[in-house]
Amino acid sequence: MGNPIAVLGGGSWGTALAHLLAHAGHDVTLLLRDAAQAAHINAHHENPRYLRGVPLHPGIRAVAGSMGGPEQAAALEGVGILVLSVPCQALRAALRGLAGAVPPDCVLVNTAKGIEVSELVTAESMVRDELPGHLSRYAVLSGPSFALEVASCKPTAVVLGCRDERLGARLREVFSAPWFRAYSSSDVPGVELGGAIKNVIAIAAGLSDGLGFGLNARAALVTRGLAETSRLGVALGARASTFMGLSGLGDLMLTCSGDLSRNRQVGLRLGAGETLNAIAASMNMVAEGVKTTQAVYRLAQQLGVDMPVTTAMYGVLYGNVPPREAVQALMSRQLKEE
Structure with missing residues (x-):
């Protein structure tokens, strides 16, 4: 098994990335709030709320719990990469809730595409404010990628923004699959x-x-x-x-x-x-x-x-x-x- 990875957010994009990463050989935990949704994903390998009818990799383990609560904290133990897949306007609160639960050497990969209305900043600045110890291990994944097509294993190419070029090169390998090609860029x-x-x-x-x-x-x-x-x-x-x-x-x-x-x-x-x-x-x-x-x-x-x-x-x-x-x-x- 590859890297232990957690994906925070059970929407369409978080689910699609969990599916991709499981296909790439990683040990993937999908963190979400709804216990019934988590149970359905574990039992039927489908997210009926956001990707109905799309079969998910059976290796995905869904865990439900409050942000930073005991269930999530337990699921994050030993995780090397945390994929942040929550809406931009909710990201700061999510980061604040995760303080103390994220392993100190964990890499954060943000996938939200937006600018915070209250502070007029992007996700990197939110990480700097809320989880400053992880700023040097921050990356952002972006590019032309509809969740449904990624979950359906259709050819897709994206870019990982990461100021640390060596970390960016490692993340390229982590996120790549036969149908999913990841480039890297130092221009976060x-x-x-x-x-x-x-x-x-x-x-x-x-x-x-x-x-x-x-x-x-x-x-x-x-x-x-x-x-x-x-x-x-x-x-x-x-x-x-x-x-x-x-x-x-x-x-x-x-x-x-x-x-x-x-x-x-x-x-x-x-x-x-x-x-x-x-x-x-x-x-x-x-x-x-x-x-x-x-x-x-x-x-x-x-x-x-x-x-x-x-x-x-x-x-x-x-x-x-x-x-x-x-x-x-x-x-x-x-x-x-x-």
Whole structure:
């Protein structure tokens, strides 16, 4: 058996990664809150709430318990890698709850794609605040990867952001399987920000499609969205080249065009006339881009970075701007060089 690994979070992505890691030969424990869900996974090797009908690797052991509680603490003993697969806005509380339960030499691999609204920071900063002893062993996994396709063993490539290049190289090996290829990058800010901001652009692309504006409009939004993502990323210390890779352009293409994207679905439904409250109430999984839009807009304002697509989405989501008016306003901006 390979590395002892725990995955925190029994949603679609946490479950898919547990499945992948078990296939790669590791001893995998899936930590979640719902005892009935854990029992079903252990007995039937399926997560009916998030990946119904998808058979899971029988080697996954699901453990239910409160965050940092005795069940989770016992399950974390001897674990060398902890995969954090909880929504971005809930991550700080999760890290705080885990203090004292995570083995001192454990590597943390975050998979949430977002920016915390309250503090305007990414996951690396949350780890620095809440589990500072693990900061040197922090990595983030991102890239074009729908959970359903990973759980279905379909070919996928991702990138692991890790400042320690040797640790990044080791994690590449841990996460790789015949259908899952992991690259590494030392640009942690770039990998984190690309994965977060693409969700904002995906809402815009879905909204445009929902309004029937066509493929030309979607391509324009994706391209200009990538440009403003790179501008903010560079202002926050990332490398511009990272946004042309898997966690930038790759994830952006997938999320803006694939109908499995929750953020794209939010945009489609907004464009069709539904309200944000109605959409949120009907979804059983988090669309990170809704909260991330607010965080990215505020960061751009603070740093003086021009982000017109994000500004338009902020107006729709938080300023009651009609969707059609927001997209048309983008088309009527002052003409300039690309």
